[in-house]
Amino acid sequence: MLNLRAAHHTDIGKVRKENEDRFLFEESVLLFGVADGVGGLPGGAEAAQEAVDIVTSAVLAATPSEELDLTAIVTTANDSVAALGMRLSPGLGIGSTLTLGCIRGSKLMLAHVGDSRAFLVRNGEITCLTEDHSVENEARRRRARGEVVYYSEAQRGALTRCIGQAVPPEVDLLEKTLIGGDRILFCTDGVTRMITEKELGEIAAQARDPMSLAKKLVELAVERGGPDNATVVAILVD
Secondary structure (H helix, E strand, C coil): CCCEEEEEEEECCCCCCCCCEEEEEEHHHCEEEEEEECCCCCCHHHHHHHHHHHHHHHHHHCCCCCCCCHHHHHHHHHHHHHHHHHHHCCCCCCCECEEEEEEECCEEEEEEECCCEEEEEECCEEEECCCCCEHHHHHHHHHHCCCCCCCCHHHCCCECCCECCCCCCCCEEEEEECCCCCEEEEECHHHHCCCCHHHHHHHHHHCCCHHHHHHHHHHHHHHCCCCCCEEEEEEEEC
């Protein structure tokens, strides 16, 4: 039986007027993750909070032996955020990223939409478990299929999928078997744009407790300019 220690930390940063990041953190059902309200749209904080609330409620309602349908849960969250957007911002809608993991036994089950990220650090090596749903990455995938795709430099980081779309987004799913010594990180892009993947891995590998790890990463992102909200959920597997 794995023993888990987890913590979370968030900061508004040095530029934003509101923290639109939210985190999933329900230790009773081993549910963790992050949601980041989409910048440039109104209601980002409300979108992220709604996504977190819907997912948390759904996982809490499931029995321990029940197989979680993360695609269905994320789709329900999407539809709820879309409906909220019709009330708060009927012209533009609202949106959020959502990257979450639920641990059952020794299995980490991931679901991902947007450009927040999940990482696994094992034996000192870091692996990014998610792929950003951005214009740049979508163009790369389509070019690999032989399509001709153009985009402007200003568009490269724009999201191609988010929670709150009129048509539910495709949900990326991944299962990973955990072992003792693993470290799991969920980070919003306010962290990953300011700290390299290599640095994340090195800091996580040296961490002895999850709170100091989460705080160190968030504080480092803010020290380096803090242009966006910064949030980390850190899990240490003993």
